[in-house]
Amino acid sequence: MSLTTYRETAHTNNYEFTSGAGYVLPEYEFVPPPELNSEARVRHPIVIVGGGITGLTLACSLARLGVKAVLIDEDNTVGVKGASSRGICYTQKSLEIFQRLGIFERIAAKGTQWSVGRTFAGDDEVYNFDLRQQGNFHLSSQPPFINIQQFYIEAFLVDRVQELGAVELRWQNRLTAFEQTADAATLTVETPAGSYRIEADHVIDATGSNSPLRKWLNVPFxxxxxxxxxxxxxxxxxxxxxxxxxxxxxxxxxxxxxxxxxxxxxxxxxxxxxxxxxxxxxxxxxxxxxxxxxxxxxxxxxxxxxxxxxxxxxRSECVHAMRHGRVFLMGDSAKVVSPFGARGGNTGVADADNLAWKLAAVLRGKADAALLQSYQDERLEAAQQNVCVTNRTARFLRPADGSERLFRQAAISLAKQYPFARSLINTGRMAVAQPLQPVQRVHLRNRQRGRPVGAERAFPMGRRHPRPGQRPAELGPGRSAGAGVRRPRARRAAAPAPTLPGRAGAQRAGARHRRRARPGPGTRARPQGPPAGGLPCVRPRLGAGAPRRLPRRHRRNHQRPAGHGHRAFPWPARRQNPMRQDLHFQDADAFYEQLLDAHAGLSREDAELLNARLILLLANQIGDAKVLKACIEAAKRTPS
Missing domain, CATH: 3.30.70.2450 (Alpha-Beta Plaits)
Incomplete structure (x- = not known):
């Protein structure tokens, strides 16, 4: 072992210009790794490169599952060079993961819970929200958000990994070279006491936005x-x-x-x-x-x-693939997003949670190696979505001169008076868990028979974490992969709509369909009233040529004169103002972005001509002179 001059960790993100008293961060002692004193090449099942929030979450998840791994980091502390607060907002999904890892109580005791946000333009409040009023946040015992400096969470994860064992943390160990073959990956590591080489079955790149592995592997992005x-x-x-x-x-x-x-x-x-x-x-x-x-x-x-x-x-970046041979990219190594909407560190935590149980299942022989490909499929979609969402926010907050700035000015002025325009105010779409999607079949191995069995995963990437016992991730020592997996019942074939006429039949039909059909993302909610031609009656059951005759028990309501008894379908009264003022966008951000893209690169004259054509086309789509007049009057009286 020969002593060397160890290069200090470099500053990132202009943090060399920082000022203030700074934060006091814990420091961890350098311990010479055993490979320095041995000529034999040691092979580890998993090597994690990078000790930020993503790498430490993966290390803690593996330690909880009893999977051996090594984590190397070039620094001797948490946080980054310059002692910044960095990420501060942690979502309900991340808090659920931290609960399972055993550090949520520490985070809750240290951090600040919040759910209310208000947005202003000048002195006017143009948007507000209370996350506790949104139904999906009541599905968890964790609060919607906790604000806490990122280095605190990283320190809690370090303490928890040391409590659990199984994962070795190596501080002041810098990766300086990498190569991989069909047999193994080889890493060259520099330390204050010299350099050494190790082999790994799987390498996790959690080095962040300036990933050296991405450069060495020529990862396209x-x-x-x-x-x-x-x-x-x-x-x-x-x-x-x-x-x-x-x-x-x-x-x-x-x-x-x-x-x-x-x-x-x-x-x-x-x-x-x-x-x-x-x-x-x-x-x-x-x-x-x-x-x-x-x-x-x-x-x-x-x-x-x-x-x-x-x-x-x-800046924003997104790789084309999150797996390259034996290397898995996660966190900021895979995608870099603008800091709006709490989608940076939280995505890295979800990446780690997704990959940990799959590595555990494969290394224990309880799942085929093909299971690891699902990490790429699921988490790449999440990365691409987060980049798209944050880019839209950045475009709203820093609009280009010309049409983009004009559209933002129009959206802000309308938001002061009309509820629909408030959905266009984009200061960051907060990261929330998605509803459950159709299940994905994952092949695990039955420990008793040694053959693949189908286990249903109803929680693909980015979705709310299921209840205990629902996931094959709970692979503690001595447990089979199939234990505790909740298999959903086979869906019944869609039945035709009930054909009972009258109000009672309509209510029962609507209730039954509401129980069976749960709209997912992108599914349009159906109106609760009857279709234009009324509910189908008994005629379709009797055949096209059958006489239109109602069952005796339903005749009374249909023959009752108007004004007597209840109405079968109480339609809402027509509004006095014909202009729609509530939210009608299916995706307000995508709608707004389409308008900006249409005007990009146009001269002022061309943009005005495009707007004139667009107004005429939309006026034709409205098709109602009263609605058009109301919209014109609203636009005129809206202050700038």
């Missing part, structure tokens, strides 16, 4: 970089702002640029300021400049302690 610039200020106040998530699209105290306001652990407020595109990161992060910015927002007499300040810029 799509990338997009804008000119949006931000500056974070983590501060403690002597006078406290409201304990709610506040955002400003156009903040008068920040030159009409966006501002975010979040409460985190330790009574620290995270304030994100959108900067000018050409802002100098060294200047905007100076303490005196930050204090001036805070005074404009909270008043000249505000008392603050600056904990940490850091400028940042973002």
């Amino acid at each position: 799509d990338s997009r970089r804008g000119d949006d610039r931000w500056c974070i200020a983590d501060v403690r106040f002597t006078t406290h702002p409201p304990a709610e998530r506040h955002t400003w699209i156009e903040a008068p105290f920040n030159e009409n640029r966006a501002v975010w306001q979040h409460l985190m652990a330790d009574d620290v407020w995270r304030i994100d300021y959108q900067m000018a595109p050409n802002a100098d990161p060294a200047y905007v992060s100076r303490e005196d400049v930050v204090r001036e910015r805070l005074a404009r927002q909270f008043g000249p007499d505000v008392g603050v302690e600056i904990v940490w300040v850091g400028p940042y810029a973002y």
Whole structure:
């Protein structure tokens, strides 16, 4: 073993320009790995490269399942160089995973729960939400969100891995070279005490957005970089702002640029300021400049302690595949998103949760190796969706000059008066769990007979985690893969609609169909009233030539004169204002993006001509002069 000069971990994301007292992070001791003193090549089943939130979540998940693995990280602490707060919002799905890993109680005790958010344009509130009022959040015992600095969660994961054993954490171990063959992957690792080589059956790339493995493997990816610039200020106040998530699209105290306001652990407020595109990161992060910015927002007499300040810029990237031979990409190694909507770290946690139980099943011989391909299929779709969603938010917050800025101005002005336009206000679509989708068949091995059996997984990527006993992920020592798997009953064939006439028959028909048909994503909700021609009667059952005769028990209601007794179908009264004011978009963000794309690259004259044609076409689609008149009057009286 020979001592070497170990290169310090480099700064990322312009964090070399940080200021403030900073956070005190734990430091972990370097322990010389046994391979340094041995010439024999050691082979490990799993090597995780990167000790961020994604890599540590995978390590903790494997340790909980009793699967041996090694994690290497180039630093000797959690967080990143520059001691930033980084990710701070953790979703209900991530909290469910942390509950299973045994660290949720620590997170809940340290962090801050929240569910209410308000968005402002100037002094006007244009959008608000309360996540606790949304039905899907009541399916879990975890709160909708907890705000906590990312390094706290990483430290809790380190402690839990050490409690569980099975996974070895190696600090100040930097990956410097990599190669793979059909037999194994070989990693060259540098440490303060020298270099060594190890082999692995599976390598997990959790090194983040500057992944060296991606470069060595020549992984193809799509990338997009804008000119949006931000500056974070983590501060403690002597006078406290409201304990709610506040955002400003156009903040008068920040030159009409966006501002975010979040409460985190330790009574620290995270304030994100959108900067000018050409802002100098060294200047905007100076303490005196930050204090001036805070005074404009909270008043000249505000008392603050600056904990940490850091400028940042973002980009979006997404690989074309998340598996390359023996290497699995996860977290920011697979996709990079803008920081809007809490879709960065939470996606990495879901990636780790998805892959851990599959690796455990395959390594124990309880599932075919083909099961690992489902990680690529499921999590790549999630990565692509998250990149798409966050790119739309970035486009709304930093619109291009011309038509895009004009559309945003129109959306903000309409949102102050009309509910439908509030859905266009996009300051970040918060990451939520998806409803269950049709099941996917996964072949596991029956331990008693040694043959593949079908187990139904009703929770593909990105969906809400099922209840205990529903997943084959619970592969503790001595358990078979089939144990505890809840197999859904075979769906009954769709029956024809009931044909009983009258109000009672309509109610029973509607109730039965509501029980059988649960709309999924993209499924359009059907109106509760009858079809245009009324409900089908008994005639179809008797044949086309049969006389239209009602059963005796139903004749009375149909023969009763108007105004006597109940109406079979109570239709709502016509609204006074013919213009629709409620939400009618199936996907407001996609709708808005289509309009922006249609105007991209057009001159002002061409854009005006396109708008004139579009108005005429849409007017024809409306087909009602009263509705068109109401829309014109609403557009005229909407203030800019």
